Amino acid sequence: MIMADLKTEFLGISSPNPFWLASAPPTDKAYNVNRAFEAGWGGAIWKTLGEDPHIVNVSGPRYSTLFSNDRRVIGFNNIELITDRPLQTNLDELRQIKKDWPDRALVASIMLPMDEASWAKYVPMIEDTGVDGFELNFGCPHGMSERGMGAAVGQVPEYIQMATEWAKQAASVPVIVKLTPNIADILPPAKAAQDGGADAVSLINTINSIMRVDYDSLTMYPTTDGMGTHGGYCGEAVKPIALNMVAEIARSDATRALPISGIGGITNWRDAVDFFALGARNVQVCTAAMVYGFKIIDDLVDGLSTFLDQKQMTLDQLVGKAVPSVTDWQHLNLNYIEKAVIDQDLCIKCGRCHIACEDTAHQAITNMVDGERRFEVIDEECVGCNLCVSVCPVDGCISMQQLTTGTDPRTGEPITDEKLQWTGHPNNPMRKTG
Amino acid sequence: MATQKPSPDIRSSRLGKSEIDRNFSDLHPPLSRPEALIEADRCYFCYDAPCITACPTGIDIPGFIQKIRSDNIQGSAHTILSENIMGGMCARVCPTEVLCEEACVRNLHEDKPVEIGLLQRYATDPIFEQNNQLFERAASTGKKVAVVGGGPAGLSCAHRLAVLGHDVVVFNRDSKPGGLNEYGIAAYKTINDFAQTEVDYILSIGGIELRNNSPLASAAELSDLCEEYDAVFLGVGLALSNSLGIEGEDMTGVLNAIEYIADLRQAEDKSKLPVGRNVVVIGGGMTAIDVAVQSKRLGAEQVHLVYRRGPEQMSASVFEQTLARTSGVAIHHWASPERIIGGDHVTGVEFRVESSDDRLHLEADIVFKAIGQNMNGDGLISIALESGRFVVDENQKTSMDKVWAGGDCVVGGDDLTVSAVQHGKIAAIDIDRHLRKA
Structure with a gap:
């Protein structure tokens, strides 16, 4: 069996596969990174370095979790700050790791105050360890942002550009800017990074969050000595948010040339395919490793290779493949019509499609036909919304099928091949004519 | 044969106490x-x-x-x-x-x-x-209802009536309440005296007076109850075991399964129960399975369950049939008992095999009859019966004024606790409706 080669060049940094560990607790020190590289990870972004003296972390709960009912982790919340070890210790270990693992990507994440002198001082010192590049942490939404760093920078495009420029001036290796999702629109921060000379952006960092309250004490959960603070949310639950931001950068005229390192809830190879197809050229993983350990790299590599083999594609060909299919709502074809179709042989008669449609959508699915429990789509009511597909527990039981001829039984309008966008729709007072 | 087999071979302690305890532990352990x-x-x-x-x-x-x-x-x-x-x-x-x-x-x-x-x-x-009381009684209606029978139907009816604000007296035939929950049902399905725990919970709602050892003996007593109470619910079950009607049925060692199960349920120490070496069970319902499996688990060497029709016709579910087989019970279908063999004591049973001239002969130290029960309805003849059971409408109302009935003693009763509970509940709701109209 010959598997697709996953060897990757990202900003000229080569790695045996495109799966890097994100800057986070798994890359806190040499011991962890050694284990990760032994397990087969393609690269690692070291836990964010800061000024000396190093910061301190709380010695209480740093994580909390959104669980499924069987306690599968859906999302993580964390309040851990950047490295709490002396800078020199980190530098020594970086140097040793790069020496021991020359074929792996090793990137230093850094977070520094908004003054040029700090960047001029620390960047060369860190680069001297032999790291392949820098990632500027403009993303962490907790703790450090209160001190004017992390997300406090990432939320102001002018600061992003300024700090990126300082970093670029001091560094000779590539500089990646890590973006925060705690903004209204991802494009201005991405553009600012580009304007500052960033070689790439990576996204997303974590999302401001409070996990829950404690149902006994009715305080927020968890707390440090009775008080808590918001943290950064990550894991599977954030993937859709990350994918949208990646796609926005990848399809925007202003930023489409900017290489992207995709981050956010990647747990298995399919998640990685999502990021690649929407424009990421490599991906970073943290939460899944923190939940399952480094061994998940096996499925990531093996699954992606097998997928590419089946598609007869290279990884380069996959990158951005789905980007042309992402557009604005106003460009969707309003003449296109789908109806749900329920495969009666697969239907287990749970009725979830019916009650979802009946209570919350368009009353377009029966529950009784001729006195029998039977769930059928009423084409006269179905708007093709996909809710039934979303709630059906049986894979493949309900599918959406396009109407290509005749009339739409719901509207009585003839089906046409002619495309109609909102921009030209008669109901749109701002429509473009001619 | 080297040694003479004692006949009949019936004795206790066929298995050690610890093995019996293990055999009678929870059939389906609770979920964590x-x-x-x-x-x-x-x-x-x-x-x-x-x-x-x-x-x-x-x-x-x-x-x-x-x-x-x-x-x-x-x-x-x-x-x-x-x-x-x-x-x-x-x-x-x-x-x-x-x-x-x-x-x-x-x-x-x-x-x-x-x-x-x-x-x-x-x-x-x-x-x-935790005896966590989840129900509250409605304001007292001042009405009194007699419930005859302390089994699932009667207790269900009594509880619902009490919740609805009526006062109830339960006339229970046995020395303990619970009916078949207490005296029937295989022991490994309800360990740790759960039947009594449940009855205690039901009674703790208040407004229910329990009178044990109070069977309903005659039509006259029923009339008296109708005089004294505003309504009467009959959940008297099926007290009598059906007979085989064949030669030798009166021999010692031929037992009603239901009575043996009751003894087993009430036994402080199951290893003290007498168990036959060879046991033959006649019947195809839950009672037949329960007595067969329990005999095996008490140490009987050979247990044969013989049913006159096929597996599909057995009222015991497929799960129960499988339980019997995996417990080591041999199940024979399409064989009807023709005669009990023996002298003073039973030694075997001869069956006629369906659609053939063959005979099946099984040795037996004990024969259990588990071919259903019937109601001694003679004393309550003032109520319309069908096949020996009370006729009731959809609200469990009998033909007799002020009298409702439910559980196994009514037409359509199906030997299930859950059905009896439903009958009692429906009757209580209808009684309440009537009493509020009155």
């Missing part, structure tokens, strides 16, 4: 919290769920399972017990494989239903353990 949460997660929360329709008491099964998922155990138990006050016992003894779990839509794509019975037990066990 992690197990329950995972199992609850399998419920699809169906619309108009088929499991609800399949439950004779109409418990909102997806509703109670959803509450388990959110750790709302008390709410879950309330959902269950408000439709079926014996939801604890039913969680243990219901043939769920032919009721709610058979209807589960998961059968259609993975052939493995949600374990509804075990989840129901998970939700209700803490309520009984």
Whole structure:
């Protein structure tokens, strides 16, 4: 069996596969990174370095979790700050790791105050360890942002550009800017990074969050000595948010040339395919490793290779493949019509499609036909919304099928091949004519 | 043969006490919290769920399972017990494989239903353990109802009447309440005296006076009850065992299964129970299975269960039949007993094999008759009967003024605790309706 080669060049940094560990607790020190590289990870972004003296972390709960009912982790919340070890210790270990693992990507994440002198001082010192590049942490939404760093920078495009420029001036290796999702629109921060000379952006960092309250004490959960603070949310639950931001950068005229390192809830190879197809050229993983350990790299590599083999594609060909299919709502074809179709042989008669449609959508699915429990789509009511597909527990039981001829039984309008966008729709007072 | 086999070979302590204890431990151990949460997660929360329709008491099964998922155990138990006050016992003894779990839509794509019975037990066990009273009595109506029978039908009726604000006197034939929950049902299905725990919980609602050792003996007594009380509910069960009507039936060693099961349930030390070396059980229902399996688990060497028709016709479910087989019971179909063989004591049974001239001869130290029960309805002849059982309408009302009935003693009674509970509940609601109109 010959598997697709996953060897990757990202900003000229080569790695045996495109799966890097994100800057986070798994890359806190040499011991962890050694284990990760032994397990087969393609690269690692070291836990964010800061000024000396190093910061301190709380010695209480740093994580909390959104669980499924069987306690599968859906999302993580964390309040851990950047490295709490002396800078020199980190530098020594970086140097040793790069020496021991020359074929792996090793990137230093850094977070520094908004003054040029700090960047001029620390960047060369860190680069001297032999790291392949820098990632500027403009993303962490907790703790450090209160001190004017992390997300406090990432939320102001002018600061992003300024700090990126300082970093670029001091560094000779590539500089990646890590973006925060705690903004209204991802494009201005991405553009600012580009304007500052960033070689790439990576996204997303974590999302401001409070996990829950404690149902006994009715305080927020968890707390440090009775008080808590918001943290950064990550894991599977954030993937859709990350994918949208990646796609926005990848399809925007202003930023489409900017290489992207995709981050956010990647747990298995399919998640990685999502990021690649929407424009990421490599991906970073943290939460899944923190939940399952480094061994998940096996499925990531093996699954992606097998997928590419089946598609007869290279990884380069996959990158951005789905980007042309992402557009604005106003460009969707309003003449296109789908109806749900329920495969009666697969239907287990749970009725979830019916009650979802009946209570919350368009009353377009029966529950009784001729006195029998039977769930059928009423084409006269179905708007093709996909809710039934979303709630059906049986894979493949309900599918959406396009109407290509005749009339739409719901509207009585003839089906046409002619495309109609909102921009030209008669109901749109701002429509473009001619 | 080297040694003469003692005849009959009936003795106690065929197995050591520890082995017997193990054989009579919980048939379905309760779910732990992690197990329950995972199992609850399998419920699809169906619309108009088929499991609800399949439950004779109409418990909102997806509703109670959803509450388990959110750790709302008390709410879950309330959902269950408000439709079926014996939801604890039913969680243990219901043939769920032919009721709610058979209807589960998961059968259609993975052939493995949600374990509804075990989840129901998970939700209700803490309520009984903590004696957590979930119900409140309505304001007193000043009405008095006599409930005859302390089994599932009677207690269900009494509880609902008490909740609705009526005062109830339960006339119970036996020295303990519970009916077949206490005296029937295989011991490994209801360990740790659960039947009495449940009865105590039911009675703790208040307004129910229990009178044990108070059988209803005559039509005159029934008339007296109708005089003295505003309404009467009959849940008297089927007290008499059916006869085989064949030669030798009167020999010693030919026993009614139901009586042996009662003795077994009441035994302090099961190793002291006399057990035959060779046991033959005649019948095809739950009682037949229960006595066969329990005999085997008490140490009988050979247990044969013989039924006159095929496996599909057995009223014991497939699960029960499998339980019997895996417990070491040999099941024979299509064979009808022709005569009991023996002198003073039974030594065997001869069966006629269906559609042939063959005879099946089985040695037996004990023969159990488990071919159903009937009601001694003679004394209550003033009520319309059909096939020896009371005729009732859809509200469990009999032909007699002020008298309702339910459980096994009515036409349509099906030997299930859950059905009896439903009868009692429906009757109570109808009685309440009548009493409020009066």
